[in-house]
Amino acid sequence: MSNMMNIWKAKKIKRSVRQIRAEKIFRTSLVLISLSILVIVITFLLTLIIQSLPSIKALGFGFLIGKTWDPVHNIYGTYPFLLGTLLTSFLALIISIPFSFVTAIFLGEYYPRGWFSDFLKNAIELIAAVPSVIYGFWGLFVLVPIVRSLELKIGVTPYGIGIFSASLILTIMIIPYAASLGREMVRMVPSSLKEAAYSLGATRYEVIRDVILPYSRSGLFAGVLLSLGRALGETMAVTMVIGNTSVIPKNIFAPGNTMASVIANEFTEAASSLYLSALIEIGLVLFLVTVIINLVGKRIIKRFTTE
Amino acid sequence: MKLKSKIKSIFFAVSALAVLGTVTTGCNSDSSNKSASSDSTASSSSGSADKTLLGAGSTFVYPLFSKQFDEYNKLTGLKINYQAIGSGGGILQLTNKTVDFGDSDAPLTEEQAQKMGVSVLHIPMCSGAVVMSYNLPEVKDTLKLTPDVIANIYLGNITKWNDPKIAAINPGVKLPATAVLVAHRSDGSGTTNIFTDYLSKVNAEWSTKVGKGTSVNWPTGLGGKGNPGVSGIIKQTPGGIGYIELAYAIQNNFPYAKVQNKSGNYIVPNIASTSASSNVQLPADSKIFIGNTAAPDGYPISGFTWALIYQEQNYNNRSEDRAKDLLKLFSWEIHDGQQYCKDLDYAPLSPAAVTVAENILKSATYNGKAILQ
Numbered sequence: 190m191s192n193m194m195n196i197w198k199a200k201k202i203k204r205s206v207r208q209i210r211a212e213k214i215f216r217t218s219l220v221l222i223s224l225s226i227l228v229i230v231i232t233f234l235l236t237l238i239i240q241s242l243p244s245i246k247a248l249g250f251g252f253l254i255g256k257t258w259d260p261v262h263n264i265y266g267t268y269p270f271l272l273g274t275l276l277t278s279f280l281a282l283i284i285s286i287p288f289s290f291v292t293a294i295f296l297g298e299y300y301p302r303g304w305f306s307d308f309l310k311n312a313i314e315l316i317a318a319v320p321s322v323i324y325g326f327w328g329l330f331v332l333v334p335i336v337r338s339l340e341l342k343i344g345v346t347p348y349g350i351g352i353f354s355a356s357l358i359l360t361i362m363i364i365p366y367a368a369s370l371g372r373e374m375v376r377m378v379p380s381s382l383k384e385a386a387y388s389l390g391a392t393r394y395e396v397i398r399d400v401i402l403p404y405s406r407s408g409l410f411a412g413v414l415l416s417l418g419r420a421l422g423e424t425m426a427v428t429m430v431i432g433n434t435s436v437i438p439k440n441i442f443a444p445g446n447t448m449a450s451v452i453a454n455e456f457t458e459a460a461s462s463l464y465l466s467a468l469i470e471i472g473l474v475l476f477l478v479t480v481i482i483n484l485v486g487k488r489i490i491k492r493f494t495t496e
Numbered sequence: 497m498k499l500k501s502k503i504k505s506i507f508f509a510v511s512a513l514a515v516l517g518t519v520t521t522g523c524n525s526d527s528s529n530k531s532a533s534s535d536s537t538a539s540s541s542s543g544s545a546d547k548t549l550l551g552a553g554s555t556f557v558y559p560l561f562s563k564q565f566d567e568y569n570k571l572t573g574l575k576i577n578y579q580a581i582g583s584g585g586g587i588l589q590l591t592n593k594t595v596d597f598g599d600s601d602a603p604l605t606e607e608q609a610q611k612m613g614v615s616v617l618h619i620p621m622c623s624g625a626v627v628m629s630y631n632l633p634e635v636k637d638t639l640k641l642t643p644d645v646i647a648n649i650y651l652g653n654i655t656k657w658n659d660p661k662i663a664a665i666n667p668g669v670k671l672p673a674t675a676v677l678v679a680h681r682s683d684g685s686g687t688t689n690i691f692t693d694y695l696s697k698v699n700a701e702w703s704t705k706v707g708k709g710t711s712v713n714w715p716t717g718l719g720g721k722g723n724p725g726v727s728g729i730i731k732q733t734p735g736g737i738g739y740i741e742l743a744y745a746i747q748n749n750f751p752y753a754k755v756q757n758k759s760g761n762y763i764v765p766n767i768a769s770t771s772a773s774s775n776v777q778l779p780a781d782s783k784i785f786i787g788n789t790a791a792p793d794g795y796p797i798s799g800f801t802w803a804l805i806y807q808e809q810n811y812n813n814r815s816e817d818r819a820k821d822l823l824k825l826f827s828w829e830i831h832d833g834q835q836y837c838k839d840l841d842y843a844p845l846s847p848a849a850v851t852v853a854e855n856i857l858k859s860a861t862y863n864g865k866a867i868l869q
Contacts (some may be wrong), residue, residue: 258713259713261713264713329728330728334732349732429721433719434719444718454684454719456684457582457585457683458584460605
């Protein structure tokens, strides 16, 4: 009898030893995989910095404020592209905010479930799933002629393609990010709060304005920031409709260029090493711009949530 | 509190992804270049055992090469793997000795040649033309253009289609007062190189102000990505003008102008006139932009694409057989292989160019001895 007990005990110990070992392996693999992501990001940054060293040495700070991009004479100034990137992204953001907020409130508060809500939700998610080159083509063949006729009416040079067209395309592409996140946030507002407001005689509009929006604004803002990140890095669709000229745009209807599209356009045929290095430095600048915007966003969200 | 932490975690997870995504977009061409070259290092060392030649470079020549290599494979059983990654990439891969040959739409620059360290042969493969396509619905006749007019349009000096300079060379054509909208390539390209080299030759102001290259600082106009991008701009805008590859213009039925050549003749760009443009006295190494040709029947805006190989073929423990295979392939391409040019709208080499190419191939060596007799 005691023999049996001993065997049983030994088995139990064995099993727990095995379990502990499995637990350890699992934890180690988790740590390793998370660390590898960190390593990848750092390697990215290091590669960018090392490869752009020749250009940083040769051009210095003039790279950021230079207004001429002339590969033939080895003059590289990224200011017009930096401006183009920020202009298209923020313009797209401003146009997209009403759409994404309204969608978020509509789907989160008015129709949180039902076939219509599902349909609309899926349609919005589909917008995010379409490859960007398709937006580029659609923009070039459908949107650009419309913008051109608009430009004819208001009396600016009717290029059709330019900063404005690029921003419109970007607007469509980034709406899903802010809308989806916003919808989740609006749905997460506790019903006790809303019911309390209703019981005090608030109308639905007043509940949205005074309860839902203040409660979910950090989430809504996070969604906006997320779509901004998307807009900053978008390449293909923008390249096809922005006009790709290396001059500083005179107004929002003028053609321009963005950092991402310059890299995509010129990388394959960049012949001299300084030229190549300058293109990689654009990548570095783009990386830093994204990081800065994310950090600032983080601060703003923090302030909102601790209020 | 729970909500806040959830918001935070969602936001940071996704924003980290967004940052990563942005950076990947910026750099993937670089990393893919790197990985591609390391891949082919591996396959090139093992490739000496099996019979597969590796090449990389110009996208312009890719359709012709695929056809030629396919036919050559049927004839000899030799496999050739060509990656159309762009001239710059092809040169880089040849510099790293990871391919047997490169292909470029421009001769090596001094800096590139210096990086190679040893002598590299340029073998002309075929020539291509760049045509001036335009969109003037009112004009039924084929427009005539002079080098001076083209340069002034691209410098932004001519802004209306009824400019006296255009009217003077197109008597009897009723030109509209439409604004000229200039289109150019936004991506770095051999087509741009041929076009800007031509403008630099014919116009002093262009030469000093803008210069020539795969990408230049355009004084005016809109950039479109690739031939489809440029032709898209032209097609959509009445008054548009742009430069595109001849093959692309033929295949898509775009109107294009006759251009006056050095001898004063207005030449319709087509395969015959493009071939004719290289039928002149060529330098022995063939490293010349043939734009603004002296041939009286030659179309002036044209250029070669060159296969690039090391003159001394014994490097990286390459076998003599492999070197022989490579040289035989090119010898076939400049002779029998030329018959496939016309169907694909490439201009075959002129007799003068074939002779030069033959001599270049004969100068290739293995351990200092000529490979082809």
